[in-house]
Amino acid sequence: VSRIVGIGLDVVDLRRFARLLERHGPAALRRICRDGEVRIAEGPGRIAHVAGLFAAKEATMKALGLVEDPCDWRHIEVLRSPSGACDLALHGRVREAATRLGAESFALSLSHEGDYATAVVITTIHETTP
Amino acid sequence: MTDSTTAARTDSIRRILKEHGRLSVNAAELADDADLYQAGMTSHASVNVMLALEGEFDVEFPDHMLRRGVFESVSAIRSAIDELVRG
Numbered sequence: 001v002s003r004i005v006g007i008g009l010d011v012v013d014l015r016r017f018a019r020l021l022e023r024h025g026p027a028a029l030r031r032i033c034r035d036g037e038v039r040i041a042e043g044p045g046r047i048a049h050v051a052g053l054f055a056a057k058e059a060t061m062k063a064l065g066l067v068e069d070p071c072d073w074r075h076i077e078v079l080r081s082p083s084g085a086c087d088l089a090l091h092g093r094v095r096e097a098a099t100r101l102g103a104e105s106f107a108l109s110l111s112h113e114g115d116y117a118t119a120v121v122i123t124t125i126h127e128t129t130p
Numbered sequence: 131m132t133d134s135t136t137a138a139r140t141d142s143i144r145r146i147l148k149e150h151g152r153l154s155v156n157a158a159e160l161a162d163d164a165d166l167y168q169a170g171m172t173s174h175a176s177v178n179v180m181l182a183l184e185g186e187f188d189v190e191f192p193d194h195m196l197r198r199g200v201f202e203s204v205s206a207i208r209s210a211i212d213e214l215v216r217g
Contacts, residue, residue, distance in 0.1 A: 072193040
């Protein structure tokens with residue numbers, strides 16, 4: 001059976017996030033995203049896309065109990081399957097934290113509505129029943 | 131490091147906190163050791179602060195310094211900047 005060991009939720013205001021990207025441009029993207037992670041290069045959907053990635057990374061840190069000890073956002077990678085489903089790949093210190101927690105699988109859900117992007121991450125471990 | 135360098139860095143940090151920290155109090159009037167998160171800085175605002183600090187001082191915070199404690203006060207930020215500038 002699976003048991004939930006962590007849950008994280010994050011909401012990003014797209015207007016504030018747009019200002020962050022305007023102010024810091026490529027530097028902001030380099031600090032938040034891994035190479036190839038940003039799939040929308042230009043256009044109005046780009047801000048919502050990157051804000052969703054950021055929300056997913058913040059939600060992952062919360063689910064892993066890293067709020068008081070945040071990590072490099074680039075150590076959390078948001079993957080997309082051809083069907084559009086989201087998944088996570090963890091690297092570096094975030095992966096170590098997940099291992100310590102015993103987290104074996106992750107569920108990520110992203111949503112955009114109006115001026116907000118949201119993400120929920122649930123981490124689970126698998127237990128065998130006696 | 132001279133007193134004037136320390137003062138200049140502190141002024142720059144306070145200016146960045148005022149512009150990007152979304153604090154509920156005036157950054158210029160905060161004590162050096164006042165808790166910035168208690169003063170209203172969110173994790174999202176801290177991203178803005180971090181990027182602005184990197185641009186201002188031409189440094190990059192490495193992974194081991196991306197900790198809450200590094201950004202929790204003016205003095206903590208100044209210590210981190212001093213360390214990064216020294217190389």
